[in-house]
Amino acid sequence: MTETKWRLVIHGGAGSERIAHDNADHEASARAGLGEALDAGSTILANGGTAVDAVEAAARTLEENPCFNAGRGSVLTEQGKVELDAAIMDGRDRSAGAVSGIKTTRAPISLARRLMEHGPHVFLAGTAADRFAAGAGIEQVPNDFFILPERRRQLEEALAAGQEADPIKYGTVGAVAVDVQGNVAAATSTGGITAKRWGRVGDSPLIGAGTYADNRAAAISATGSGEYFIRAVAAHQLAERMRLGGETLQQAIDNVLADIESIGGRGGLIAVAPTGDAAWGFTTPAMYRGMADAAGRTVAIYSGDDAR
Numbered sequence: 001m002t003e004t005k006w007r008l009v010i011h012g013g014a015g016s017e018r019i020a021h022d023n024a025d026h027e028a029s030a031r032a033g034l035g036e037a038l039d040a041g042s043t044i045l046a047n048g049g050t051a052v053d054a055v056e057a058a059a060r061t062l063e064e065n066p067c068f069n070a071g072r073g074s075v076l077t078e079q080g081k082v083e084l085d086a087a088i089m090d091g092r093d094r095s096a097g098a099v100s101g102i103k104t105t106r107a108p109i110s111l112a113r114r115l116m117e118h119g120p121h122v123f124l125a126g127t128a129a130d131r132f133a134a135g136a137g138i139e140q141v142p143n144d145f146f147i148l149p150e151r152r153r154q155l156e157e158a159l160a161a162g163q164e165a166d167p168i169k170y171g172t173v174g175a176v177a178v179d180v181q182g183n184v185a186a187a188t189s190t191g192g193i194t195a196k197r198w199g200r201v202g203d204s205p206l207i208g209a210g211t212y213a214d215n216r217a218a219a220i221s222a223t224g225s226g227e228y229f230i231r232a233v234a235a236h237q238l239a240e241r242m243r244l245g246g247e248t249l250q251q252a253i254d255n256v257l258a259d260i261e262s263i264g265g266r267g268g269l270i271a272v273a274p275t276g277d278a279a280w281g282f283t284t285p286a287m288y289r290g291m292a293d294a295a296g297r298t299v300a301i302y303s304g305d306d307a308r
Helices: 026-046 051-063 108-118 126-135 149-164 226-231 234-243 249-262
Strands: 007-015 084-090 095-102 123-125 173-178 184-190 211-213 219-224 267-272 278-282 286-293 296-302
Touching: 007 026, 007 051, 007 219, 007 267, 007 278, 026 051, 026 173, 026 286, 026 296, 051 084, 051 108, 051 173, 051 184, 084 108, 084 211, 095 108, 095 126, 095 211, 108 126, 108 184, 123 126, 173 267, 184 211, 184 219, 211 234, 219 226, 219 234, 226 234, 234 249, 234 267, 249 267, 249 278, 267 286, 278 286
Parallel strands: 095 123
Antiparallel strands: 007 173, 007 286, 084 095, 084 184, 173 184, 173 219, 211 219, 219 267, 267 278, 286 296
16 A cells, blocks of 8 residues: 655744844744744644645644744834735645735735635735635734734834845745645745735745646745745746755756856755645745654754754
């Protein structure tokens, strides 16, 4: 009998991101948060549930955790507001849902899934997306619900620093999974970058850039300098390197990251294939990440501190 190979991989952002510079417990809290997200998704997969259910549950857990830059605890725009982006994709038929610039929907990833399943559009933006969510019965909250004092402090610091601000504080969250049927799915959610302006949208909600899933190759979620991941069409490039180029999962990740670095970008990728193979890579000092399957789990932050 063939052994079933479900697997879940998550990330909580790549870069030098630290939400609380003066909080010595932040790292432990972030690791615990990654563990909770692995619990949420693994329970579904271990009981024969779908990859789509698993990535939504994992991403939703991270959205609720203030350690990460998604949902509650997201970074602030130049105007001191939170604007959220999210996307989800099903590798079975490449159906997808994506939202950007939402301000009052508590669960961005669940809104993206609602859109994927009930359409007819793939991508909604701004207040219209929040209205769609409200009409679908997805909880609405004041924008202040998402805002933490530490994020206000970071915004003030970034505005004061101007062009000298640290450019590698990323905190996007994401999840990719393969279920026991061999179907893959991907989910990504983010608050974007501190002090973003002009309705900026990064790679996270863009299908093929920050999020992609295709049963013919892999499910991918990205984190990093979004403008470069968009230009590289990072997630889709990774899948096509595997599907058409014959590269392994790890080769494809490494080559896409090298491509992004060649044009000036940095960040990380997680991916899982229908076979159950999984991998990650990053070109930043750290990437919050975790992996779980029937044999166990690992949670890691820095390069070299994971034993897979």
